[in-house]
Amino acid sequence: MDKNITTPITEDISKDLHAGDYVYISGTIYVARDAAHKRLMEVLDHGEELPIDMKDSTIYYMGPSPAREGQVIGSAGPTTASRMDKYAPRLLDLGSKAMIGKGKRSPEVIDAIIRNKAVYFAAIGGAGALISKCIKKSEIVCYEDLGAEAIRKLEVENFPVIVVIDSEGNNLYETAILEYQNM
């Protein structure tokens, strides 16, 4: 089913999304990948305040290529989400409601998704040029020294993603494969 949603993704929105839905996201989302997550964990470990508000936030696992003059951003497709599995439950428990990436998630992340009524979306891996066209604004929020791994705030319009794991823990990666096996 095709759906259009606007961030912030509240529980009302996330509960209405089901594995297999094709969703166009508009609004503000944050970008963070490996090194940024590591720093966020260090901030939490020190009992300090995070540089971004986690409540109902959407985190896109991505590290863009540099923008040329006149471009908002360079190529901007998803990176493998499982590398963030170690960190994701903690951010979900702090109120983050959605993650965008690609690839499988750990049982701990899936539990945290169910516990927090969150959602995991897959964007199309390797379609970075296409996805860059949905990004209307991009600014670095913090950790600029990390280069492509800095935390960014994006304004997106109709960013195409697919619900892979929904708030009930249904997992499209597992069900879709069975449907097309041995065809």
Place this chain on the structure above:
Amino acid sequence: MRTIHTDQIIKTVRQMCIDANLHLSEDVKGAICGSIETEKSPLGCQILRQLEENMEIAVSEDIPICQDTGMAVVFLKIGQDLHIEGMNLEDAVNEGIRQGYVDGYLRKSVVRDPLQRENTKDNTPGIIHYEIVPGEQLTITVAPKGFGSENMSRVFMLKPADGIEGVKDAILTAVKDAGPNACPPMVVGVGIGGDFEKCAIMAKQALTRNIIERSEIPYVKEMEEELLKKINSLGIGPGGLGGTTTALAVNINTYPTHIAGLPVAINICCHVDRHVTEVI
């Protein structure tokens, strides 16, 4: 004896890094677009069409096909009658990579130390493989390799008794485990034989082969074709979201090995199987 200057190598490698990240070779492009006709999943077809559109945008707007513009893997075939003057050859190749990644607005994805992880900010050093061959030419292949798929690659040190079935099982296991993480449809590069590192390098080289051409060894050709069919019946599909296009090709390279061993390396590449070759 022929002489070339390293300035020419720098200039060539620079341009190859940029080209490889903006344009896929015709064989890979053709395989992606061709699979739209055969894919059985409607969502899979939609994703393949988006990959096609992505390639068009990359070329028309100078945006890399994928934001992971890779670690630059460079194969050099150096004619033994060629003399290279100027700077150290390795420095020249790295200078070409540096210029290509900086001038081409490509992502800098290399960290200086694997544990301390400070970005080198110019994507150097590359991974450079040297081979001395007859003649007086220099053949350069640049293959920027993304790590989503690299991370799903495997080496299996099988026993001779495992035989061909053991090899096929190892390849299918690697592909199944890679699933959606490796951005399918993937290209599967396989090296069989040699030793621990030789099979891995062969698997990487197999990814730089034209994906339409099959092995010249009849039984290897058969194995490539059979495995492609089997991989495409795993159900993984485009993006791992279900479908019948899981791989575009299986390319297998082989080499003699030891009486006690059967090494197999599977180097998985996403659909952005980038490689360009130039002869100087």
